[in-house]
Amino acid sequence: MNIAILSRGGGLYSTKSLLRAGEARNHTMEVLDPDHCELLVENGTAILNYQGDMVDDLHAVIPRIGASNTYFGAALVRHFESMGVFTAVTADAIVKSRDKWTSFQILTQAGVAVPKTMLAHAINYEEQLRSFDGNPLIIKLLEGTHGHGVILAQTYQTALATVETLQTAGVKFLLQEFISESNGADIRAIVVDGVVVAAMKRQCKEGDFRSNLHRGGTSEVITLGYEEESLALRAAKALRLGVCGVDILQSSRGPLVLEVNSTPGLEGIETATGKNISKSIIGYLERNK
Template sequence: MNIAILSRGEKLYSTQSLLKAGEARNHVMEVLDPDHCELSVEEGKPVLKFQGELVDDLHAVIPRIGASNTYFGSALVRHFEAMKVFTVVTADAIVQSRDKWTSFQILSQAGIPTPKTVLVHPINFEDQLKSFEGKPIIIKLLEGTHGQGVILAETYQNALATIETLHAAGVKFLLQEYIAESMGADIRAIVVDGVVVAAMKRQCKAGDFRSNLHRGGSSQEITLSSDEQTIALKTAKSLRLGVCGVDILQSERGPLVLEINSTPGLEGIETATGKNISKSIIGYIERNKR
C-alpha cells in the first residue's frame, strides 16, 4: 500500500518510527508536510496537491497533527476522507479530542469517570471557584500540550488572581479538581484499534506536579488493572479514536481520565515499554484496507 504520514517533522522520532514500521511491511511510505499541501474543491470533487504535484494514489494516511496546526491539519485529514483515503484518526475525532471541554462532555455522555471539571463563566467564576471549597485546583487552558497551559493553584486567592488575569487576556480555560493522592503521577495508555498495546506510568520531576516526559518526568512500563484497561478502551471508543493516548489518574475513588491525545508521542512509551507501537498502527491500517 501507499501510506503517508502527515507530519511537519520528518526527522522526529514518531515519524521515523512509523516510516520504518511501514517499510518493514513492504509498504511505500512517505511524509507529507501539511504546510506544503494545497486543498481545493473542483467540479464538486476534492483535489489535493503536495508541493504542486497532484496526490491521488494514497491508500491510507497517519495524521500527526500538532496542537498549533489543528484547524488546517484537521481540514487536510477531512480532505483525505472525502477522497476515500483511510485515516487512522478522523478529522472530527482530532477536533473533539483537542478541545478539552468538548472531550470531557463526550466522556460524561459515556459515563466515564473524570476529575470534577468546570468550564469557567466570566460572570459567576467566583461562585464556580468556591465550589472547590478552598482546595488546591488545576487551571487548564482549553488547548495545550506537553503540560503547557496547566497551572496548579494551591489557595483560593492564588486561583482567583490567576483566573482574573486569564479573563483579562480573553483566554478560555477550565477549573479542575486536583487529585493529591496521585502524587504527581499518571498512566499513559496507548489504544490502537480497540486494544491497549502499551502502558506506562509517568512520574513528575521534583518540584513539579506535571508528569509529562517533555517536562522532565520519568516513566516505567506498567500493567493496567482491569478497571484501568476498561476505562482506556471506553475512552477511545467514545471519542471514535482508532489511535490515541489516554491519560489516567489513580485516585481513591478509582481510575479517572485526565486527558486524551489523538497524536500521542511514541518515543517515551516505546522506550519505556519496548513495544513497537508503530507496528501496531501499520497493522491497524492493513486490517482496514484488505
C-alpha cells in the same frame, strides 16, 4: 499500500518510527508536511496538491497533527476522507479530542469517569472557585500539550488572580479538581484499534506536579489492571479514536481519565515498554484498507 504520514517534522522520533514500521511491512511510505498541502474542491471533486503535484495514489494516511495546527490539520484529514483515503484518526475525532471541554462532555456522556471539571464563566468566577472548598485546583487552557497551559493554584486567592488574568487576555480555560492522592503520577495507555498495546506509569520530577516526560518526568512499564484498561478502551471508543493515548489518574474513588490525545508521542512509551507501537498502527491500517 501507499501510506503518508502527515507531519511537520520528518526528523521526529514518532515520524521516523512509523516510517520504519511501514517499510518493514513492504509499504511505500512518505511524509507530507501539512504546510505544503493545497486543498481544492472543483467540479464536485476533492483535489489535493503537494508542492505543485497532485496527490491521488494514497491508500491511507497517519495524521500527526500538532495542537498549533488543529484547524488546518483537521481540514486536511477531512479532505483525505472525502477522497476515499483511510485515515488512522478521523478529522472529527481530532477536533473533539483536542478541545478539552468538548472531550470531557463526550466522555461523561459515555459514562467514563473524569475529575470534577468546570468550564470557566466570567460572570461567576468567584462562585465557581468557592465550589472547590478552598482546596488546590488546576486551571487548564482548553487547548494545550506536553503540560503547557496547566497551572496549579494552591489557594483561592492565587486561583482568582490567575483566572482574572486569563479572562483579561481573552483565554478560554477550565477549572478542575486537583487529585493530590495521585502523588504527581499518571498512567499513559496507548490504544490502537480497540486494544491497549502499551502502558506506562509517569512520575513528575521533584518540585513539579505534571508527569509529562517533556517536562522532565520519569517512566516505568506497567501492566494495567482491569479497571484502568476498561477505562482506556471506553475513552477511545467514546471519542471514536482508532489511535490515541489515554492519560489516567489514580484517585481515592478509582481511576479517572485526565486527557485523551489523538496524536500521542511514541518515543517515551516505546522506549519505556520496548513495544513497537508503530507496527501496531501499521497493522491497523492493513486491517481497514
